[in-house]
Amino acid sequence: xxxIGCGWGTLARYASTNYGAYVIGVTLGRNQTAWGNAGLRxxxxxxxxxxxxxxDYRDIPKTTFSKIACLEMxxxxxVRHFSSFLKQVYNLLDDDGxxxxxxxxxxxPWQYEDLVWGLFMNKYVFPGADASTPLGFYIDKAExxxxxxxxxxxxxIHYSATMWRWYRNWLGNRSKVEEKYGKRWFRIWExxxxxxxxxxRQGTATCYQITLVKNLNSTQRTGGIQTQFAPSGALAxxxxxSLKKA
Numbered sequence: 001x002x003x004i005g006c007g008w009g010t011l012a013r014y015a016s017t018n019y020g021a022y023v024i025g026v027t028l029g030r031n032q033t034a035w036g037n038a039g040l041r042x043x044x045x046x047x048x049x050x051x052x053x054x055x056d057y058r059d060i061p062k063t064t065f066s067k068i069a070c071l072e073m074x075x076x077x078x079v080r081h082f083s084s085f086l087k088q089v090y091n092l093l094d095d096d097g098x099x100x101x102x103x104x105x106x107x108x109p110w111q112y113e114d115l116v117w118g119l120f121m122n123k124y125v126f127p128g129a130d131a132s133t134p135l136g137f138y139i140d141k142a143e144x145x146x147x148x149x150x151x152x153x154x155x156x157i158h159y160s161a162t163m164w165r166w167y168r169n170w171l172g173n174r175s176k177v178e179e180k181y182g183k184r185w186f187r188i189w190e191x192x193x194x195x196x197x198x199x200x201r202q203g204t205a206t207c208y209q210i211t212l213v214k215n216l217n218s219t220q221r222t223g224g225i226q227t228q229f230a231p232s233g234a235l236a237x238x239x240x241x242s243l244k245k246a
Contacts, residue, residue: 002026002065002092005073009036009052016050017043021067025052026060057085064094071102075132086145096220099147099212101138104159107203108134114204117195124188135208148215150224156206160197167193 003011006025009032015021027033036052057073068089077085093099106114118132139149170177170186170193177186199205213219 001067001069002060004057004060004068004070004089005076006032006036006052007071008032009039011069011071012036012050012052013039013043013045016040016045021050023050024065025050026055026057027052028054028056030054058088060088060092063092064097065092066094066097068093068097068099069102070100072104074101074103076126076128078128079133079137083141083145086141086147090146090214093214095214095216095218096223097213098150098223101142101208101210101212103138103208103210104132105135105138105206105208106132107206108136111204117199117204120195121192125192132205138208138210142210142212143215146215147212148219150211150213150221152211153209154206155209156200156203159207160200163193163197163200167197 001012001015001021001023003009003023003025006012006027007029009025009027012021012023012025013036015023025036027036033052033054037047040050040052041047070089074082074085089099106118121132122128135152139152142149167190170189174186177189196205200207211224213221
């Protein structure tokens with residue numbers, strides 16, 4: 001599995017430890033690389049199985065993977081480069097592989113507070129990360145790159161709960177943050193985390209988990225499907241009422 005923008009390597013660590021996965025994580029953070037690899041080794045995962053590499057995603061060697069994940073990184077690619085990013089992932093994926101893409105998004109019928117929220121993030125938190133858009137943009141670009149949409153889950157309410165925990169952790173470490181980065185930096189992120197908790201709860205922002213496969217005639221589409229029964233067969237196995245007329 002390839003994890004693009006793996007951060008601290010927690011997905012690589014979880015998949016390796018619990019499922020025996022072979023994972024390569026890619027991040028730009030040197031500290032994240034060191035921490036992620038240390039965590040893998042601490043869990044007894046050898047480097048030949050899984051590792052985190054400090055690398056720009058555009059420099060990933062031209063090989064293929066059966067599974068690719070990209071969680072909350074693609075927004076930082078930017079709108080202008082989003083299509084080329086997806087095409088690169090397409091070429092890195094096996095023909096029967098699966099690509100899971102998690103992105104933040106905004107509602108299409110926007111309100112003025114949504115605009116203010118987006119401008120604040122672009123200026124103070126994620127400069128240049130302009131690819132947080134309504135769902136339709138992601139779907140159009142993914143299909144344009146040759147992918148088929150297998151499923152879409154909207155997980156904004158779960159993201160709100162996550163942001164709330166980050167917010168509480170941030171407040172609990174106020175003295176440490178201010179000592180190292182100053183009060184202004186603490187206040188910016190305090191506002192961001194608090195606002196993100198509310199925004200994801202009220203619909204200003206949300207989060208999507210999009211499962212993609214290649215749109216080829218030969219693509220194996222039955223993977224992940226729990227049953228291949230027709231409705232009548234499923235009801236019969238489950239002890240339900242038959243659909244046939246009496």
